[in-house]
Amino acid sequence: MKNLIFFGAPGAGKGTQAKKLAEKFNLKHISTGDVLRAETANDTELGVKAKVFMSKGELVPDEIIIGMVEKIISGLLDKNGFILDGFPRTNPQAVALDSMLEKYHISISDVLFLDVPKEELIRRLSLRADIEGREDDKNSAVIENRIKLYQQKTKPVFEYYSNQNKFRKITGVGNIDEIFNNILTIIN
Ligand code: AMP
Secondary structure (H helix, E strand, O other), X not given: OOOEEEEOOOOOOHHHHHHHHHHHHOOEEEEHHHHHHHHHHOXXXXXXXXXXXXXXXXXXXXXXXXXXXXXXXXXOOOOOOEEEEOOOOOHHHHHHHHHHHHHOOOOOOEEEEEEOOHHHHHHHHHHHHHHHOOHHHHOHHHHHHHHHXXXXXXHHHHHHHHOOOOXXXXXXXXXXXXXXXXHHHHHO
């Protein structure tokens, strides 16, 4: 299996690149944000719980997210592999991911980080608000909170994967195909 993790701040373009990679290598794209938005739209128990956090730009509690991801991954063991987009976002999530992967005798091949400066992130998020209409992209205080939490909680996870020698940084500014080609060079 080829199992990848995509890191990047909100608006870094990880969803776009993850979709392209998933298509090229026939991998399952797992966006925890998309899964949560679907749960919220369907008013499921999980969706109702998650909405409280998502609408404020807070992180959904680790135990909720970890259970949700394990359910998805355990259904993919006979497939080519997966790309995690938006998970793990905290150190406890990264540790829980490793223990679940160990249980299933699989592992992460590469961890990709799309690096984009903050001013560019804010510009892209306000464009996306107009195009996709996501509630959490429309409010500048919510955007700031998401970027702040990314700095505080998610950036420390980079070290976890550097220590495993899996962390690869890619410049996330430029045209989509150029960035995609840089990603291909790195993972091949
Ligand atoms: P995203 O589409 O990845 O930006 O995620 C949208 C929102 O879903 C985030 O702002 C969080 O509230 C929640 N979320 C998605 N993934 C996670 C995660 N791994 N841990 C905690 N909250 C998450």
